[in-house]
Amino acid sequence: MKIDVGDIEAARERIAGVANRTPVEHSSTASRLLGVEAYFKFENLQRTGSFKIRGALNKISTLSDAEKKRGVIAASAGNHAQGVALSSTLLGVKSTIVMPKTSSIVKQEATRNYGAQVVLEGDIYDEAYQHARILEKNTGAIYIHAFEDPFIVAGQGTIGLEIFEDLPEVDSVVVAIGGGGLISGIATALKARRPSVQIFGAVAANAPAMAEMFRGQTPTKRSSYMSIADGIAVKTPSEAMLQNFIKPLVDDVVTVNEDDIAESIVFLLERTKAVAEGSGAITFAAAKQLGARLGKKTCFVVGGGNIDLTLMGEILDRGLTRNGRMTRISVVVDDRPGMLHRLTKVVSGSGANILQVEHDRIDPILQIRETRISFILETKNREHIAEIREALAREGVRIL
16 A cells, blocks of 8 residues: 555656546635635546546556456445546456445436446445445455555646646645545655645544544544535544555544535536535635645645535535625514515615515414514625624514
8 A cells, every 4th residue: 555656757658648637727716815826726627527537547557457357346425436437448458346325416426427336235334235246246346445545546646746837836725525535645655745735634523534634533423424525524444544554644634514515516607607515615615724734835636526416506506605695584574564665675775686475474483463574685604694694683673
């Protein structure tokens, strides 16, 4: 499980002409918000919509002809699945991918469309992984691990070479951690080229095991590991990745909550026009915790853009609510004619857009001849919301 920058350079030669060199772009808005020069490495623009094809293609390219004839098998929540599927098809190799039943339907269909046979098993990655290992023994196929493989790590490390070449004076890079292959490869490449660079990892607070292990803690058992950042929601991280790469090369690992991830998805979509899945947007969300540690020039790796569009509305609503662009305000008023008109006049006069209005006359908290009116509003920011609440309070209503 040891690699060096020479292995990463070799990987770059193998995948050249198939994997894209993705852009590193400056964001003036992110820079202003953070007080640093902020850049994004847009791996969401990579083939298959994520960085995973880099490692998968590098690994499968190194198999012998005899091994290729046996076919390959992998377990993945989606992005590694697509990377293995497309790489295998391009190289004429049969592929089988075991995916959790809870994985995005979009990712399942994309994996099939890239030429793989898809098997659904388990509710989380760890359960799909266990089943894939059983199929490996039964079929003789070559297992393509999502992260515990030096060729996979070296392939992902090509991102680090590109970041250094585009930003030779970068002070810090923030990378999502699921299994750890991405951050391990990037850190290996960048620390070799620029030893002073700070490498920060980001994990979902709903699946924090790698952060806990990094701090020397025993991972907390949880009843659920569901996260917007489903691509990195790993229940049992790899001890090998932790000891061989992450502890020696990564400067810190932070946990990020669901609301901050959602807000980051909205920011990237609105300000950079980038569609990022949760595991891609989490790096920018981590910036709030890292603050001045980012240095003068930082780069956030947006690892993938394969977001489930059926969840997009919910994620956008949550993100917009977090940054003050949408809110719910509920008031209790006398149930008499003209009251709704009076309140809507106040709200519209404040410059808010009314998206939805709800009446409730049966809530147990209400007195006789009282009603609760709830407004869902499109607003400018948190300060605007405070102004609306103050305007309603001046009307003598009770704000919940």
